[in-house]
Amino acid sequence: MSAQPQRLIAALDLGSTKIVALIAEVTGDARDAGARILGVGVERSAGIRRGVVRDIEETTRAIDKAMKSAQRMAGVEVGSTYCGIAGEHVAGRSSHGMVSVTGDEIRTSDVARVNDMASNISFGRDHELLHAIPQDYLIDQQGGINEPIGMTGTRLEAEVYLVTVLSSVLQNLRKCVERAGYHVQEFVLEPLAASLAVLTPDEIELGCSIVELGGGSTNVSIFHNGKIRHTGSLLCAGGHVTADIVHGLQVTQLDAERLKERFGAGFEPLVPESDVFELPSTPGQGARNAQRRVLAHIMHMRLQEVLEYALDEITRAGYHQRLPAGVILTGGGALTPGIVELAREVFAMPARCGIPGQRLRGLADSVESPRMAVPAGLVLYGARQVATSGGSGTGGRKSPAVEKVLAPVKRWLQDFF
Ligand SMILES: Nc1ncnc2c1ncn2[C@@H]1O[C@H](COP(=O)(O)OP(=O)(O)OP(=O)(O)O)[C@@H](O)[C@H]1O
Numbered sequence: 263m264s265a266q267p268q269r270l271i272a273a274l275d276l277g278s279t280k281i282v283a284l285i286a287e288v289t290g291d292a293r294d295a296g297a298r299i300l301g302v303g304v305e306r307s308a309g310i311r312r313g314v315v316r317d318i319e320e321t322t323r324a325i326d327k328a329m330k331s332a333q334r335m336a337g338v339e340v341g342s343t344y345c346g347i348a349g350e351h352v353a354g355r356s357s358h359g360m361v362s363v364t365g366d367e368i369r370t371s372d373v374a375r376v377n378d379m380a381s382n383i384s385f386g387r388d389h390e391l392l393h394a395i396p397q398d399y400l401i402d403q404q405g406g407i408n409e410p411i412g413m414t415g416t417r418l419e420a421e422v423y424l425v426t427v428l429s430s431v432l433q434n435l436r437k438c439v440e441r442a443g444y445h446v447q448e449f450v451l452e453p454l455a456a457s458l459a460v461l462t463p464d465e466i467e468l469g470c471s472i473v474e475l476g477g478g479s480t481n482v483s484i485f486h487n488g489k490i491r492h493t494g495s496l497l498c499a500g501g502h503v504t505a506d507i508v509h510g511l512q513v514t515q516l517d518a519e520r521l522k523e524r525f526g527a528g529f530e531p532l533v534p535e536s537d538v539f540e541l542p543s544t545p546g547q548g549a550r551n552a553q554r555r556v557l558a559h560i561m562h563m564r565l566q567e568v569l570e571y572a573l574d575e576i577t578r579a580g581y582h583q584r585l586p587a588g589v590i591l592t593g594g595g596a597l598t599p600g601i602v603e604l605a606r607e608v609f610a611m612p613a614r615c616g617i618p619g620q621r622l623r624g625l626a627d628s629v630e631s632p633r634m635a636v637p638a639g640l641v642l643y644g645a646r647q648v649a650t651s652g653g654s655g656t657g658g659r660k661s662p663a664v665e666k667v668l669a670p671v672k673r674w675l676q677d678f679f
């Protein structure tokens with residue numbers, strides 16, 4: 263059975279080490295949206311560094327290649343795509359708004375007004391609003407209200423989490439996607455996307471943190487009481503681990519990457535002292551062996567530092583000892599054997615690896631890796647947008663009238679965050 267164009271979605275994860283394209287078909291309805299993965303394309307690329315375009319040509323090439331592979335596998339063509347965004351150029355902050363209620367009870371328009379009020383603040387000329395996520399409503403100073411519509415009161419207040427991003431970064435990413443021949447349907451905060459792929463509702467309710475160990479940056483996001491509460495980006499990440507291996511074992515960068523994936527470990531005590539492997543060598547260096555423990559020591563030290571920075575970020579955000587569901591590790595670094603043990607030790611909290619799978623069907627096994635948490639989450643985000651708006655995916659178009667009705671749904675992410 264071929265997929266209906268309006269139920270098709272595409273997602274692009276633009277990473278520092280690779281670009282991933284996914285094509286999927288939306289399944290289920292607004293309450294239970296999921297996706298059937300139809301096509302996957304992964305292309306190694308160094309055109310992006312920590313979410314910022316460094317090389318337009320190279321990034322455009324990699325997007326083109328990844329999207330073409332995914333479409334070929336899916337047997338369909340797409341015109342637009344959801345795109346992940348993260349990095350130091352993304353900032354999150356809470357904002358407060360207040361309006362007086364005009365009718366007998368609070369209506370959708372009152373909620374839209376108070377949300378607008380809260381997000382109508384100056385971000386500076388070079389930043390723009392990416393998401394506005396209502397966190398809490400107060401009616402006549404009584405807080406803790408999730409859904410005020412239909413309730414009675416005279417004064418409505420909203421706490422809204424605003425995510426902003428440096429405009430030039432968005433423009434350059436958009437340029438690459440457009441040069442490759444696609445329209446950006448929406449930019450989506452990566453941790454928000456990842457949360458859809460790897461977190462359970464209980465974890466989001468109780469409080470947890472996603473620590474995404476990427477190649478160029480480590481992203482720390484906090485979820486509590488059913489909502490995202492904080493997001494931050496750290497400079498120390500997988501690339502530093504690789505650089506340490508280059509220096510410590512005197513190997514090339516490429517060999518360091520290979521050794522990390524083949525023999526690496528993030529928790530030294532787990533590696534037997536007797537384990538030895540052959541080191542790549544130049545003719546002058548001659549045949550060399552190394553103890554796996556030495557490699558594990560190098561990785562352990564650096565990953566410990568990365569996780570300690572992540573803990574500092576959680577503490578600075580005011581959530582130390584407030585996250586009973588612990589830490590969920592995603593990104594390529596989460597594939598390191600022993601990383602969960604190291605995380606338990608550093609955070610003194612429960613820790614696990616976040617592997618996408620929930621609400622995904624089709625070629626779901628191809629995204630069953632913590633490295634695919636962001637692209638899988640982008641697909642689920644798109645699926646929810648399509649399912650909640652009853653609108654079009656990447657293939658169809660909505661009429662202006664439908665757009666108008668859907669505007670609040672699209673704008674305020676309260677329905678699913
Ligand atoms: N099996 C593995 N064991 C240990 N580390 C790994 C493994 N596979 C990948 N990595 C590391 O994961 C990192 C890449 O992770 P990921 O693919 O999540 O990054 P990215 O999305 O390209 O970059 P970023 O999100 O930081 O821009 C690299 O540093 C790589 O060495």
Ligand SMILES: [Mg+2]
Nearest residue numbers: 277278476636
């Ligand atoms: Mg990434």
